[in-house]
Amino acid sequence: MTLSSAPGKVYLFGEHAVVYGEPAVPCAIERRARVGVQQRDDGKLRVNAEDLSLDGFTVEYDGAAGEGPDVDVSESLLDAAMGYVDGAIEQVREVTGNDEAGFDVTIESDIPLGAGLGSSAAVVVAAIDAAARELGVTLDVDELAERAYRTEYQVQDGQASRADTFCSATGGAVRVEGDDCRVIEAPDLPIVIGFDGGAGDTGQLVSGVRTLREEYEFAADTVEAIGDVVRNGEDALADGDLEELGRLMDFNHGLLSALGVSSRSLDTMVWAARDADAYGAKLTGAGGGGCIVALDPTPETETALSFTPGCEDAFRAELADEGVKRLE
Numbered sequence: 001m002t003l004s005s006a007p008g009k010v011y012l013f014g015e016h017a018v019v020y021g022e023p024a025v026p027c028a029i030e031r032r033a034r035v036g037v038q039q040r041d042d043g044k045l046r047v048n049a050e051d052l053s054l055d056g057f058t059v060e061y062d063g064a065a066g067e068g069p070d071v072d073v074s075e076s077l078l079d080a081a082m083g084y085v086d087g088a089i090e091q092v093r094e095v096t097g098n099d100e101a102g103f104d105v106t107i108e109s110d111i112p113l114g115a116g117l118g119s120s121a122a123v124v125v126a127a128i129d130a131a132a133r134e135l136g137v138t139l140d141v142d143e144l145a146e147r148a149y150r151t152e153y154q155v156q157d158g159q160a161s162r163a164d165t166f167c168s169a170t171g172g173a174v175r176v177e178g179d180d181c182r183v184i185e186a187p188d189l190p191i192v193i194g195f196d197g198g199a200g201d202t203g204q205l206v207s208g209v210r211t212l213r214e215e216y217e218f219a220a221d222t223v224e225a226i227g228d229v230v231r232n233g234e235d236a237l238a239d240g241d242l243e244e245l246g247r248l249m250d251f252n253h254g255l256l257s258a259l260g261v262s263s264r265s266l267d268t269m270v271w272a273a274r275d276a277d278a279y280g281a282k283l284t285g286a287g288g289g290g291c292i293v294a295l296d297p298t299p300e301t302e303t304a305l306s307f308t309p310g311c312e313d314a315f316r317a318e319l320a321d322e323g324v325k326r327l328e
């Protein structure tokens with residue numbers, strides 16, 4: 001068996017706008033997906049993903065080369081659930097030139113699904129890394145990030161940036177603008193996360209922003225304004241100016257809200273953090289439901305969130321310096 005892990009992330013700034021070429025700054029956090037892979041002789045793909053439940057079912061699945069799923073759910077739901085793993089294995093078959101390779105894949109993850117913490121990118125990065133190594137090929141981190149990006153791009157119907165996958169592959173704080181991806185210096189950030197227990201549909205939310213942007217010039221301007229916030233945010237990050245970072249995160253949340261990707265529970269958690277005197281707070285990732293990220297070195301925000309109706313979990317997150325980890 002070959003085992004790799006990869007971290008989730010929060011966006012300090014720039015989600016959604018990054019899809020249209022504006023810069024974004026995600027930071028990897030110490031919450032990981034671990035993917036174990038064992039080659040099979042029969043060319044089939046069998047995925048054991050205990051965290052992945054569809055309306056209460058746990059999926060036992062024979063992927064593209066297999067016999068189809070052992071659950072009674074619609075194909076579209078199953079594609080949505082399994083597309084990332086299937087896509088990751090396709091990339092491994094391509095990059096290793098082993099078209100017929102079959103695998104047993106086991107996924108365990110500390111990252112809530114669809115909540116804006118990049119569970120999909122972490123699963124894809126760890127799966128590609130482990131499956132390629134299982135076939136004797138160790139990918140360098142740039143190739144791994146590129147293959148993981150192609151997987152997300154394909155599964156999300158051509159609507160994905162390189163931000164999540166690059167960040168998960170390299171770890172640390174990163175800056176992504178188009179295909180220019182780099183790791184940047186970041187101070188120790190007092191990151192607090194609030195989770196409403198829900199999820200958003202990344203593809204649908206990205207499509208919503210695309211439509212608005214095509215329909216209204218001011219929505220296109222809003223996307224550009226997010227880019228300006230990010231550029232200011234980079235300076236604040238370089239200066240270690242947490243107050244300014246927080247102000248800019250607040251502004252970023254307002255602009256995301258204007259683009260229709262916030263929700264009542266995300267707004268409620270953002271306001272709870274602001275009322276607790278966090279430096280700033282915003283939704284993270286695609287939105288619609290899931291997580292907010294706040295900056296607060298004191299325990300106040302975590303405490304306030306834990307008493308906020310609609311907030312299911314509040315926790316601190318450490319920056320993950322390391323991206324993909326080769327465990328076995």
Ligand SMILES: Nc1ncnc2c1ncn2[C@@H]1O[C@H](COP(=O)(O)OP(=O)(O)O)[C@@H](O)[C@H]1O
Nearest residue numbers: 049051081109113114115116117118119120202
């Ligand atoms: N532990 C897991 N096991 C299997 N698949 C997972 C797991 N975590 C995430 N995924 C895949 O990623 C999808 C969620 O990704 P996405 O909607 O982009 O949200 P996010 O990346 O913000 O968590 C899930 O529907 C599933 O396909």
Ligand SMILES: C[C@@](O)(CCOP(=O)(O)O)CC(=O)O
Nearest residue numbers: 015016116118160161285286
């Ligand atoms: C909305 C977006 O900018 C980030 C999505 O992040 P997440 O999958 O919700 O963690 C889409 C993308 O960059 O591919």
Ligand SMILES: [Mg+2]
Nearest residue numbers: 118119120121
């Ligand atoms: Mg995702």
